[in-house]
Amino acid sequence: MRQGVRLGIDVGTVRIGVARSDPAGILASPLETVRRGKGDLDRLAALAAENEAIEVVVGLPTSLSGREGPAAEAARRFAAELAGRLAPGTVRLCDERLTTVTAETGLRAGGVRGRARRQVVDQTAAAVLLQSALDGERLTGRPPGEIVRGGS
Template identity: 35%
Template sequence: MRVMGLDVGSKTVGVAVSDELGWTAQGIETISIDEEKEKFGFERVAEIVGLYEVQKIIVGFPKNMNNTIGPRGEASKAYADKLKELLGLPVIMWDERLSTMAAERVLLEADVSRKKRKKVIDKMAASMILQGYLDSQN
């Protein structure tokens, strides 16, 4: 069963998909979104769901370090609720505290340039969110 992981930001959504056995996460792409114009990339997410035959979606839930939920957490929850409504698939919120920072650290250690980091950081964060979920299930 394939599972999709999403790192929802204010300008982009990082996308990762598991292998068929649900063991490993691979970053797929970064979808540009525009909250002000109400363009959230739901159509592209639906295309990827169909292409990879995804059966479950994991959405990163950015909680504050004191476990409270701020504006980004509320936005991610609303995004997840809309996906559930549109696609009819199970959508699980997954604590993603520090996933983007961890992805940034990995890319810095690999000496990836700032320009290239910007292009891959969101899908890498989505991979880390999804891999965390997959590891908890196995």
């Protein structure tokens, strides 16, 4: 398994959850919630630089059957824009089915309620996504998901 910090990105219409791994790529932890809109790509590029990330995993929302709809198309566009700001081959799209549901369930079980939960659910979902990608890489020996080429 490759060594280095990875970031996980859960792109929503209002907020973007961000998580980071430890340098060994074993454990993902919530990092930050970024407001979606003007400056969001700048902040994500800055977080990648600050954390010296070797990879950024962006969630690809698909249906349970694996079909891609409008949300997946939007995630692909967002990932391409982000990839255009980072080193080639840095951004990967990974299946994120049920990450937000898993995050909500875990936060509820942990007693995190109301506004406090809304403030961290996106970054917790990003941590679930990133942990899944890290675990998958450890099991298969292959990097997760698909590489995203930069675009506008």
